[in-house]
Structures are given as structure tokens and as C-alpha cells.
Amino acid sequence: MLEKVDLTKEISKEEYKEKMPVLEAKIGRLQRECKALNIPIMIVFEGFGAAGKGLQIGHLIQSMDPRGFEVHPIKNETEEEKMHPFMWRFWTKTPARGRIAIYDGSWYRRVLIDRFEKRTKNKDLPAAFHSINSFEEQLVEDGNLIIKLFLDIDKKEQKKRFDKLEKNKETAWRVSQGDRERNAHYDEYAAMMEEMLFKTDTDYAPWTLIESMDRRFATVKIYTTVIKAMADQIEKVKRQNEKKAAEKAAAAAAPEKAATADVIDEIAKEADAEMKELQVSILSKADLSLAYTREEYKEKLDKLQAKIEKLHGELYRRRIPVVLGFEGWDAGGKGGAIKRLTAKMDSRGYVVNPTASPNDIEKAHHYLWRFWRAMPKDGHVAIFDRTWYGRVMVERIEGFCTEAEWKRAYKEINDMERDLTDAGAIVIKFWMHIDKDEQERRFKERQENPEKQWKITDEDWRNREKWDQYEDAVNEMLMRTSTDYAPWVVVEGNSKYYARVKVLKTVVDAIEERLKKEE
């Protein structure tokens, strides 16, 4: 891509002065429109050092309403960032719906500067590119507009600019040893950029090359690119909204149509029912008669808790992060298991994240955003009481997301967990399993016990009526998202004693295995 670029283009001062006010007015207008339509926008600035990223960003934001955007300078990782998976800082910096996020440098540094300086190893490149494309694809599918600008200058011009900056005492600090290094090995670095452009120039998030030898030309091209992308996105969203409204109206106008099922519809329904019968239920394999007596429980619990106390310290020293997800039937014993798990752990080293329905801010982001934010730093344990798997359970069953969305989610979730384990985390997911009778017993007990009444709501009873639907969804989830790097563990939970011990033992075993591997 780069070899084909003509860097000689210029714009005269007069032409520039004439054009800019019009472009600036347009950006403002479009920003308001995007806000009204709830479109989140990400603008990425990448390119050669001294190509003018900072200057161009400064210029671009002048025509924007400052309440509607943030600029994120992406430099070397902070200590805090270093202790998280690489994509963590970017997931947490995705814009809310209707807002603009501008990145001065970005997640591409991992395959550019970090690669050049050998912080990214060659063997990790395929995973890094996969991770980047997955990140962008997920956000675009969630409605984000991603505009990627690559500012291009040639080796000579770069050297000239560095020289000029260095001559001036006030700007000399801006030229680093690394900048000089990359200028000296311009061709080598350009080859990495070329590879990056090809592997990430996708139809959902294409690159635009900005020829930046002439600053006026670059400014005009950046403005025009952003304007075109915003205007196109607005039209696209408007068309989608109209379509949706028309479909809704059509559906409302012809409700009888659904009733006149044709033969194919009939066959599809029958096949659905038949498939369910044939579906091998992972849950049904769980032996719910497994149980411990109080004595067995006490003894095992004491031993395991003593172990986890020690191991928790060891995790901290070795800087290993741990992610534990808890899902299960209502009254399945999640809370009790988490309590026993953490009883002897150092409270500074773990957090329990309860997951309720998303609040307004969370709803304004991608569904994985709030979980990314809560991911533990190295050496810490993050426990989730209900998790991102809500997407393929409650959201699927209640119709809070479309079929395409929950079907896509298996891969998205596998990708996220892969990012976590690639960054060194231990990831385990528990399904706290009880049968329907046991649930009823526990529900009733809660209702009768004044101290436990708060734990049971009408919604719990309503969910119980959908047991079969949930069972299908859970079986599919266990099948599609139990990976060797982040396995599901079905916990036989009719006996609370047994369940708590199994959770503790699973965690202890996983940590011990990891420590052994690292030795």
C-alpha cells in the first residue's frame, strides 16, 4: 500500500483558507447529528513519527463540541496498564454511544513500535493481529464507526523534521532516541507498517492514507475523510432505522400472517423439537447425588482454605491474574461457594464483582465493556457473580439481543478469554448445577425464612418457568465455550457441601498446576 503513495500533493494557502471554514462547520454539524443518533465514533491516528499526528488532532478537535469527545494519548504503558491484558486499556477507552474518542497512537502500537523494539515477539504477531481485528469487528457490529488514519511522510522529510525539532531547545525533548532509531531503519519500520496495513485493512474498518508532507493537504484530507465517514454512517443508521420502523409497521399491520404457517415452517419447528431431544445434555450427565457429610465437608474445607490462603500469596508474588466466573441456576449456591472460596483470601488481593442488569452507562457501551473494566491486574483475583455469559442466556432467552448477536457472542467471548489467558491469566468458569426439585425446595425455604426472604423475588419464579429454555441455552453455551484455555466446570450442587468443596478444589488444583508449570 505504502509504495503506491504519492507524497508530493500540496494545497495552496489560498485554497486552504477558502476550504477550511466550510469543512469545520460541517464537522460540528455532523457531530450533533451523530450524538442525536447515538453513534459512537473512534478516530485512530497512526503513522510515522513527526508526521504531525498531535498537530492534526489539535486542529480537528477545534471544530468539535468539547463536551462530545475525548482524546486518548497512547504512549508507553503505565505500570497499571502493564499489569493488565494489552487490550484492556483500549476496551476501557471505547466511547459511549453518541460520543467521539480520538486516539493519538492506538492498539496498533503492539504490531508497530512494540514490534520494532522487540517487546512484541514474532511468534505473538498472529494472535496480536487476530486480537486487533476481533476488537474492531465487535465494535463495528455494535454500531461503532471506526475511522483509521495513517499519516505518511518519507525518510528524508522525517529526518528534516527531527533535525528542526532538535535545533530548538524548547522542542528538542520531543525527539527521542527511538525516533532516531526508527528513522535510521526507516525501511524496516515501513515494512512493518505495510504488513500492518494489509492485515487490518478490513471492510468494516478500512485505513485511509493521509499524505502528510504538506500539512495543509493533510489537514484538508483528514477533515474530508472524517466528514465523509460520519455522513455515510449517519445515512446508514437512518436507513436502518427507517427499515426497522417499516418492518415493525408491516408486522403490526399483518399479525395474522404468522398464524398461517406453511409446510417449511412446520418442518423447521419439528426439526427444532427433534434436535432438542437429540441434543446431548451436558447438564444431564452431572451426578447430583454426590454429597459430603458435615464432617467430611469441615475437614476438606479447612484443608483447602488453608491451601488457598498460601496460594493466593504465591499468585501475588508471581504476578499471575485469576478470573473466576460463576453462573448457575437461581439458588444454585453461587454466593455460598464464593464466600467459602474467599474466606481466607487477603481482601486486598481479590474483588467480587456482582453482575446485575446493565445500568445506563453500561448499556451505552459494548456488552463486554463493563467486564473488561473489571478484569484483574497481574497477581489479583477477580470473581464474577454472574458474568458476560448473560449474553447467551438471559439476553438470548428474553430477546434483549438479536439471534445474530448471541450467535456471534460465542466467538466474541472465546476471543476475550483468549486475550486474558494469552496475557497470562488463569480463567475458569463454574456452572452451579442443581435440579428443579432442589430449586423449588430452596425457593420455598427462602420464602419461609424471614432472613432469607430478600433473596427470592417474583422474577426468580418467572425464570423457573423457563427452565427448559435455559437448559438448552446452557448446554449450547457449555459446548461452544468450554476451551482448553478457559474451561467450564459443572459443579454438582444439590449438596451445598459437595459444591463448595469442588469449587475450592478446582481453583486450588488450577493454581498449583500453573505454579508447577512455571517452575
Add this chain to the structure above:
Amino acid sequence: MLEKVDLTKEISKEEYKEKMPVLEAKIGRLQRECKALNIPIMIVFEGFGAAGKGLQIGHLIQSMDPRGFEVHPIKNETEEEKMHPFMWRFWTKTPARGRIAIYDGSWYRRVLIDRFEKRTKNKDLPAAFHSINSFEEQLVEDGNLIIKLFLDIDKKEQKKRFDKLEKNKETAWRVSQGDRERNAHYDEYAAMMEEMLFKTDTDYAPWTLIESMDRRFATVKIYTTVIKAMADQIEKVKRQNEKKAAEKAAAAAAPEKAATADVIDEIAKEADAEMKELQVSILSKADLSLAYTREEYKEKLDKLQAKIEKLHGELYRRRIPVVLGFEGWDAGGKGGAIKRLTAKMDSRGYVVNPTASPNDIEKAHHYLWRFWRAMPKDGHVAIFDRTWYGRVMVERIEGFCTEAEWKRAYKEINDMERDLTDAGAIVIKFWMHIDKDEQERRFKERQENPEKQWKITDEDWRNREKWDQYEDAVNEMLMRTSTDYAPWVVVEGNSKYYARVKVLKTVVDAIEERLKKEE
């Protein structure tokens, strides 16, 4: 995925006898419906040896109309297949619209049996998985339904079945040394299968696990899976067709709406025009004054043709395939250049493929299908007079494909060319470039010369009117699809002498460079 599978499910003889006639009738019905709707279907059978793939396929096709399907047994590559890129045999075996292709073994062998037997190297695995997913995604986006069935049995059962086959003289030949090998290393092989299932279990082409310990159970589950997938696809296509019809009707009913352009629409259009101005034209960089005299031409041509004659033999000996694509303006000199290029080549070692509008059979397949079929075997040269780039030029401009389709095509084409070069091919694309005046001169000359009149049609003049649109499309194409592994070469063509020499020299240089690398 595999570890979660319960292999103990069974179906009784009675239940089986009751169910099968109903399922068989349904398959027949759905096949006719899919044919009517022009849905192409691919059914993939993979899984452990002796899991019953052959038997199940035999059973499945009994209920199908034999005029509507083919079964492709995928065994070791034939000599012919070995001399082509790996995906070649599968691209050429994709079904036409309305037809069913059943694969007994498939493209997955590359990451399974070929991997186990070390014919696929570990370092080639990421490219292999990418290639597989890209293949399936492209076909699904083109309307194919892909049903992937994985037949699962455990180690003990597999051994038992092998033993039984071997005891009987008539079936003993069916158990190979490789089968025994894979049974002995069942766990190792299963781990490869597990990795394969995870990397290729996509929302567009998901896997269904078929528990195959009990043959009746497996048969019923296969039938039901296929029925469900077909019925769902039929409903999806019907909905899409209804939607399209409704949109068409709505557009026809409200033609005035397009006229009332709103502000955003106006801004988008202006930005479009502006971007075009800023677009750095790769074509405009070509120096069309480059020319050779007749003497220079003669001398260079002779030398280069002598060289290519020798190199062509060398290519054959070294088994290196070459793919040369020619695109360019009408009357740009493609034909003349190809003639001089091939003049001294051995006619048994090259083919010139002229590309016209697709015929009916070609239209019934993915747009890349006809080009895949024509890809050269090792040691041969395939020259394309017009190419797969029609997708992003004429099809884009004339609206023969949707915007989403041609935007996606850049990546699809890059992926295809990558498959070719990964398999060892030299791939070069030439853009035969002339300016508008030169084209007019040549058109007129053709019209006036009775021997050349056949070369010029009204369509050529009509295309000429769209010169600017084509120029934009060509510039974008050159930018997005010129890769280090398959570069575009812009040939300055106002001087036919210069152009022919440049083409020859480019090919000679590329071959010499490759031969040097291989030494």
C-alpha cells in the same frame, strides 16, 4: 468441545423405524424447495476413522433426488491435485446454485490427518486455518449453506470396529496402517480435532457433533441436523426475498423521496467529490512519455524473449507455477503484450484465459470459482486477459454486485492470491495504462482499419464515457490489492513498444529473482 460430549446416547430399533420414513420424506421435500430457491448446499462429513462417515452418507443420499447432488470422496491428493494450491480442489468442487455437494472428508484434512502425519507443518497452521475460514465465509456470504458434521466415537469403540473390519477378509483392506496409528495415538489426534473445532466453529458455518457410537442415533441426528439447517435456510432466503420485494415496491412507490435531499445527504455528496480530488491517483504518477524506438524495441524484445524461453523451461523443471493477470483500459495493449510475452514460450506450458462476461454455469457459482478452475498446476503459466478484478471495476461501476460485495472483494482477492503464493506461485498483475487521448486515437484507428474493426464495439465507447469512474475504482484497487506477495505493476502504455518490453522484463526479473532465492 469433545470432552463435553456424551457418547452413550442410543435409539431403539422401534423408535428408529418409526422416525426414519418421516425424516426421509422431509429431506426430499426440502431438497426440491432449495432447488427452487437456488440455494447451494455443502454437507461436510468429518470425524474419527470408522465412525461411519461412508455408511451415513450412503444413507443420507438415499432420500435425495440423485440429479441434485454429488458426493466428493476426499482422499489423498491425486498427482494433478498435488500440483495445485491446496484449496483448488475444493473451490472447483463447490456446488452450483440449487445443488448439493456432500464431502466425505474435506478441506479439514489439512489440519487433521495431514497435520497428524506431518505433511502440514506447524508453522503453516495459522495460514491453513485462515484459508479455511476465509473459504467458508466467502461461500456463505455468496448464499451457500454449509452444514458441518463431526462424527465422534471413543478410542475403545474405534479399536473394536477396526478389529472387526480386519477379521473379515472382505473388509480388512479398509483398515490402514494410518488408522491404527491414529487409534494408538487417539488422544493426540483428538487434541488436533479439538483445536480444529474451536478455530472453525463460526457463526456462519458452525459444527454439529454427531455422537456415533450408536449408528441409529447418529443417522437420526444427521437427518435432523440437515433438515433443520435446510428449513432454516429456506425461511431465511424467503424472508430476504420478501424484504427485497418490499423494498423494491417501496422505492417504486416513493420515487420523489430521493429528490428531497437533506443536509446530510448534501454533505456526503460534497465530501465524496472532495475526497476524489484529494485522492492521490496512482495512475497519474505513470510517466506516459516513456517510449522506445523501433530499433530499441527490437533489440530488447529479442533478448528478453530468448531469456523467457529459457526461463520457461526452468520453471517447468523446478515446478514453479506462475499467474499473470492483465487489466487495463480498452485498447490499452493487453493483447499485444500477451502475444509478445508468450511468443517464444512452449505452448504446452502456458494457457491464456480470456475473461468474458460470466456464462450461466459461472454465474451459478461464486465469482472466484471460474478463476480457481483456471489456476495453473506447478510448473505451468496461466495468463488471464482480464481477471477476477472485474469484481471491483466493471461489477462495481455497473452495479452488477452490491457495495458490500465489492468492498469485501479486496480482502477476498488478497486471500486468494495469498493461497496461490503460499502454494509457491509467482503472482503478478499488470495494469496496461494509456491516457484518454491515446485511447481515442486507437479507437478511431480501429474503426478505420477494416482488419481491426471487430476489436471495437459500441460498448467500448460507452465505457470510455465512464473513464473517471473507472479511474477512481482502479486507483482504489491498486492501493488495496498491491501486496508484497502479489504486486500490481502499472505499465506505461502510450508507447506500445515500451509497454511490451516492460511486461516481458517484469516477468523475467520476477522469475530470475525466484530462481535465485531457491538456489
